[in-house]
Structure formats: structure tokens, C-alpha cells
Amino acid sequence: MSEPKTSLKQKMLNVLGIKKVYEEKNDAIKKKIKDVKFRIEKKKKDTKIAETLDLISKL
Amino acid sequence: MPQTQENPSGQEVLSAESLEATSPEQEANDEIGVIDVITDLEGKVFDAAAENRKSLDALSTEAAGDSELSLSIEDILKENEALVEETNASLNKEVPVSKDSLLDFLQSGDLEKVWVVFDQLELSAEELSSPEIQQAAQACLVMALEDSAVYKGESFNALRIMENFRMSADVVNVAEVRQAASACLARSLEMRWTEISFVQFDELNKKFEFSRDEIVEAFRKSLENALSQTYNDLYMRTLDEIMQKLELSEDVLKSAEIQKTGEEAFSKMLASRNEQRAVGIKDKLHLSDEAVKKAGKLALYDILADGDYNLFSDKIIKLCDLPQTEVQDSVKRAVPGLLAEGRFKDVQGVLKSYPLDDEYMNSLFVQESTKSGLITRLREFDGMNTILPHLEGLQVSDEIIDSPEVQDLAKEALSRETNRMNIAKIKEVFHLAA
Numbered sequence: 001m002s003e004p005k006t007s008l009k010q011k012m013l014n015v016l017g018i019k020k021v022y023e024e025k026n027d028a029i030k031k032k033i034k035d036v037k038f039r040i041e042k043k044k045k046d047t048k049i050a051e052t053l054d055l056i057s058k059l
Numbered sequence: 060m061p062q063t064q065e066n067p068s069g070q071e072v073l074s075a076e077s078l079e080a081t082s083p084e085q086e087a088n089d090e091i092g093v094i095d096v097i098t099d100l101e102g103k104v105f106d107a108a109a110e111n112r113k114s115l116d117a118l119s120t121e122a123a124g125d126s127e128l129s130l131s132i133e134d135i136l137k138e139n140e141a142l143v144e145e146t147n148a149s150l151n152k153e154v155p156v157s158k159d160s161l162l163d164f165l166q167s168g169d170l171e172k173v174w175v176v177f178d179q180l181e182l183s184a185e186e187l188s189s190p191e192i193q194q195a196a197q198a199c200l201v202m203a204l205e206d207s208a209v210y211k212g213e214s215f216n217a218l219r220i221m222e223n224f225r226m227s228a229d230v231v232n233v234a235e236v237r238q239a240a241s242a243c244l245a246r247s248l249e250m251r252w253t254e255i256s257f258v259q260f261d262e263l264n265k266k267f268e269f270s271r272d273e274i275v276e277a278f279r280k281s282l283e284n285a286l287s288q289t290y291n292d293l294y295m296r297t298l299d300e301i302m303q304k305l306e307l308s309e310d311v312l313k314s315a316e317i318q319k320t321g322e323e324a325f326s327k328m329l330a331s332r333n334e335q336r337a338v339g340i341k342d343k344l345h346l347s348d349e350a351v352k353k354a355g356k357l358a359l360y361d362i363l364a365d366g367d368y369n370l371f372s373d374k375i376i377k378l379c380d381l382p383q384t385e386v387q388d389s390v391k392r393a394v395p396g397l398l399a400e401g402r403f404k405d406v407q408g409v410l411k412s413y414p415l416d417d418e419y420m421n422s423l424f425v426q427e428s429t430k431s432g433l434i435t436r437l438r439e440f441d442g443m444n445t446i447l448p449h450l451e452g453l454q455v456s457d458e459i460i461d462s463p464e465v466q467d468l469a470k471e472a473l474s475r476e477t478n479r480m481n482i483a484k485i486k487e488v489f490h491l492a493a
Contacts, residue, residue: 007155008086008089008090008093008155009089011093011153011155012089012092012093012096014153015093015096015097015100015150015153016096018100018146018149018150018153019096019100022100022104022142022146025142026104026107026111026142029111029135029138029139029142030111032131032135032138033111033114033115033118033135036118036122036128036131036132036135037114037118039128039131040118040121040122040128043125043128
């Protein structure tokens with residue numbers, strides 16, 4: 001069963017559309033991952049500062 | 060302005076009506092083009108999802124104990140999986156379903172695309188048994204087996220093709236397919252470091268019902284491959300196990316072909332100074348004394364031609380129990396080559412360990428080799444220094460020393476020399492007037 005040519009062209013355009021949407025959504029996921037990473041790093045730094053301040057207060 | 064409409068992903072695209080008509084050939088190319096883009100994107104989606112999962116797994120360990128962060132990570136993971144599912148589902152809908160493209164992919168052996176189209180086509184049993192499909196599947200099967208034979212010897216792709224395309228015995232049992240399957244069978248035996256080596260062997264054997272001769276041939280091929288190029292230690296260590304698995308007796312090892320393969324590998328191992336492997340080959344393949352001597356003689360020549368004397372050469376002579384005449388033959392073959400390259404120090408060393416008679420050293424062939432080596436060295440700026448300490452004892456004839464080429468080059472070297480001792484020596488050795 002061979003499909004009409006116009007349908008193939010349309011399919012190609014649809015695939016390119018899917019690709020674009022996918023890339024946008026994947027970029028958004030990557031951004032969220034980066035954000036979580038930043039929050040983890042910040043939490044680590046805050047903990048360290050709190051520990052240092054605690055140590056200083058005890059001196 | 061072209062007409063526009065929305066595609067399933069909400070993208071604004073050109074409408075179908077605005078596109079011009081093309082030839083059937085162009086249509087087929089377009090179809091392949093669409094599948095190319097789909098499979099490429101599917102690969103990218105798979106890789107990117109795996110990368111995201113990896114990053115999130117690492118973050119999840121770091122965020123352990125923080126419920127808020129852990130929840131965020133879990134949500135992103137879900138979003139990641141949903142995106143893969145959603146994208147693949149959308150792409151599957153766009154796969155152009157055509158028997159022509161299936162035939163093209165089968166004939167080019169592009170399995171990834173074959174399965175993409177195959178799953179969508181849902182061909183009937185009647186369509187599957189058509190000569191064109193069976194023929195294309197046969198070509199694809201040969202390619203899959205050949206690929207596997209140079210990779211891991213796995214049977215998975217071949218079996219999948221045979222089952223999905225319901226390939227009949229008369230299509231499978233042709234020389235080309237069986238030959239490729241036999242190479243694949245041999246490869247499965249070589250993959251001894253994988254746990255599935257024998258499983259692959261059994262699967263292929265069950266499917267193709269190999270004859271005794273075909274199994275012996277696959278074994279011979281696997282042994283040959285295991286001994287050549289990158290020596291397969293594990294294969295040789297487990298040779299007994301392999302033979303037991305194949306129900307082969309030691310008599311198989313006595314075949315002329317296997318003995319020849321063993322002899323060559325034994326010689327090669329000796330020449331590469333690997334005594335342990337060489338002894339392993341000799342013992343496991345029960346090489347005859349005659350074969351050991353022949354291989355040893357060749358290896359001795361290789362070693363001496365490399366300018367290696369005393370160190371491994373004595374070991375080869377002892378290991379192969381080479382008689383003096385055979386040793387002399389190897390030395391006689393190696394020395395002219397070394398002389399012609401001007402490696403006089405090595406020649407001196409070889410001759411000290413394995414002296415040759417005057418008659419041979421004075422022969423025209425040896426003298427011509429010496430002349431050629433002398434000229435090569437004298438053409439080098441500092442060549443004289445590599446000649447002078449080693450010329451004595453090499454019995455270079457006056458004819459060579461007094462030849463115009465040697466004389467000219469010696470005079471040039473002399474004119475560059477500043478050391479008085481060397482000047483005197485050059486004059487003496489090369490018969491140059493005071």
C-alpha cells in the first residue's frame with residue numbers, strides 16, 4: 001500500500017513539528033534538573049555556613 | 060503566501076494542498092526520508108532520556124533526606140518518562156506504512172527501520188510468504204548473520220528475522236545463508252568471555268541444524284581466529300571445554316588444516332617472544348616434532364632478522380630442539396638482510412653466537428649485501444661511526460672497499476672527520492692514501 005505523496009510531505013512536516021516540541025520539553029526538563037542541582041549546592045553551602053557560625057559562637 | 064494548518068503537536072506547518080506532485084521514485088525517497096528522521100529522533104529521545112535519568116539518579120543520592128528536593132526529582136523523572144512515551148507515540152503515528160520501504164530496508168539490512176515499518180504494516184501470512192518479501196528477508200538475514208559474525212556472534216537478530224518473516228526452510232537452507240550462519244556459529248565460540256557464548260551456539264545450532272562437518276568447520280574457523288591477530292587466551296585455556304561441548308574428539312585436532320593453523324600460530328608466538336603462549340599452542344594442539352622444528356626455524360629467522368641474538372634465539376633453539384643445520388639455515392637467511400641494512404653491530408652479534416663458514420661469508424650474495432649496507436651507512440652524516448667499530452671480522456673484500464661508490468663516500472666521510480685516531484682508521488680500512 002503506497003501512500004499519496006502529499007501525505008508523506010505532511011508526515012515529514014509533522015515529524016519536524018514533533019521534534020521541535022520534543023526539544024522544547026526536553027530543554028525544560030534539563031533546566032529543572034539544573035535548578036535542583038543548584039538547590040542542592042545552595043543547601044550544602046548554607047549548612048556549611050551554619051556549622052561555621054555555630055563553631056565561632058562556641059569559641 | 061502558502062496555506063498553513065496545525066500539526067498534532069500544535070505546530071503551524073505548510074498544508075498538504077500547497078505541496079506539488081512528484082514522481083513515484085521521489086515518493087519512495089520521501090518515504091525513506093521520513094523514516095530516517097523518525098528513527099534518528101527516536102535514537103536522540105532514547106539517549107537524552109537516559110542522560111536525564113543518570114543526572115537525576117545522581118541528584119537523588121545527594122538529596123536523600125530532603126523530602127522537598129526528593130519530590131521534585133521524582134516529578135522530573137516522571138516528566139522525563141512521559142516525554143519519551145508521548146514523543147514515541149506521536150512518531151509512530153507518522154511512520155509511512157509501505158511494503159516498498161520495508162523491502163528497501165530489508166535489502167539494505169537496516170534492521171532498526173525494518174522493525175519500525177514491520178510493526179506498523181501488520182502483513183498477513185500470505186503477504187509474508189510472497190517471494191519478494193522472502194527474498195528480501197533472506198538478504199537481510201545474511202547481512203545480520205555476517206554482522207554478527209564480526210561482532211559478538213549473537214543469534215538474536217537472525218532468529219527475529221526468521222521468526223517474524225516466517226522464513227521457510229527452503230529460503231533459509233541455501234549456501235549463502237548457511238555460510239553466514241556458520242561464521243556466526245564460529246564467532247559465538249570465540250566469545251568465551253561472555254556467559255552466553257554456548258547459549259548463542261545452541262540457539263544457532265538448534266535453528267540451523269548444523270551437520271557434523273559444518274560444526275567441525277566452525278570449530279576450525281573459531282580456532283584459527285582465536286590464534287590469529289589478537290590471540291584469544293581464554294579460548295585456548297578453555298579449548299577442552301569447547302571440544303567437549305561440541306562433542307569433538309582429539310582426532311579433529313590432527314587434521315592437516317588445524318595442524319597448519321597451529322604451526323603458524325606457534326611460529327608467530329615464538330617470533331613475538333611469547334614463550335608461554337607458544338608452549339600452550341604446541342601442547343594443546345599436539346603439534347608434531349616436525350611441525351615444531353619447521354615453525355621454530357622460521358621463528359628463529361624472524362628473531363635474528365630483527366637483530367635479536369642470544370636472548371630469545373637460544374630459547375627457540377632449545378624449545379624446538381633445532382639441529383645445528385637448521386640453525387645455520389636460519390642464520391644464513393637472516394644475515395644478508397641485516398648486512399644490506401647496514402646493521403653491522405647486529406651482524407657481529409649474530410655471528411658471534413652462531414658463526415658462519417668463510418665460504419658463505421665470502422660468497423658474492425653476502426658481499427653484495429655488505430656493499431649495499433656500507434653505501435647506505437656512508438651516506439648518513441654520522442654513518443662512519445656506526446661502521447668502523449664493527450667492520451673487523453665481517454670479511455669485507457678488497458673489491459668492495461676499492462669500489463668507486465665506496466671510495467667516494469669514504470673520502471667524503473674522511474673530509475668531515477676531525478678525530479685523529481678515526482682519520483687513521485678510516486684511511487687504513489678504506490685503503491685511502493696517507
